[in-house]
Amino acid sequence: MTATGSPLPPATAGLIAVTGATGHVGGLVAHDLAREGARLRLVVRSAARAPQLPGATVVETTYGDHDRSVAALAGVDVLLMVSAAESADRLDQHRTFIDAAVAAGVHHVVYTSFLGAAPDATFTLARDHWATEEHLRAAGVPHTILRDSCYLDFLPDLAGPDGVIRGPADDGVVGAVARADVARVAAGILLAADEHAGATYELTGSEALTLTEAAQIITEVTGRATTYVPETIEEAYASRASYGAPDWQVDAWVSTYTAIAAGELALVTDTVERLTGRRSMTLRELLAPLAL
Secondary structure (H helix, E strand, O other): OOOOOOOOOOOOOOOOEOOOOOOHHHHHHHHHHHOOOOOOEEOOOOOHHHHOOOEEEEEEEEOOOOOHHHOOOOOOOEEEOOOOOOOOOOHHHHHHHHHHHHHOOOOEEEEEEOOOOOOOOOOOHHHHHHHHHHHHHHHHOOEEEEOOOOOOOHHHHHHHOEEEEEOOOOOEEEEOOOOHHHHHHHHHHHOHHHHHHOOOEEEOOOOEEEEEHHHHHHHHHHHHOOOOOOOOOOHHHHHHHHOOHHHHHHHHHHHHHHHHOOHHHHHOOOOHHHHHHOOOOOHHHHHHHHHH
16 A cells, blocks of 8 residues: 555566655655565665665666766666756756666656646746656657646745745646655556556646635645735746846746746646546645644
């Protein structure tokens, strides 16, 4: 059983590599697979931070290190490639790592992309995800793409210390998905990769909320007073100028909200339920452990 109680297919004999196991989604997937008795290789930047899981070996590399990644992926049948941390050269890192996977003879790659990935997506980082998808398709290796909506877990973190969520989202809605639901889907696919070759799945929550509605739910469930204050695009850039972040990062921050305003994150699908037998969590359900 997974951490959330949904059964997974029987573990395969092949070796599954999981990147990002020291992070949120990769860590959840690794724990789910370990409980199913899968043969695991955790591919991490720092072995000291890797979880200690039964049946798992740990290797170190970075996405941008081609030769080391080839060695780290040798003998791997199925690879979960969690998108790298946001950076100016993330796309180059992704391309290098995909090339390394091909050179190492990986049989199937599962990649965590973003909902609405396209060359002209409003959310600037979704354009990088599209380019990564295109590189993966061109590589010729069997693959599965998971296009995740905005993470439901992230919505409370949008609020500043004053409890205010500020951004140019207008009255747009977002069908945000819980990380745990993405992990359940990914674990099931990794254990039966051949059944999902060539598929692109859009993973969302089971509801679409405005940021005003999200703030109300956060307040009601957790007791932390949270509100949403719309900004113009100009106000959004001005309010973030004090962080001293590079232009690409500020563009990403602001375009998270403008993508919501444009309706590009409004999609709600039943994909999580179809693939796992259990519907995706709502914001209230996710926050329930934090209830007063």
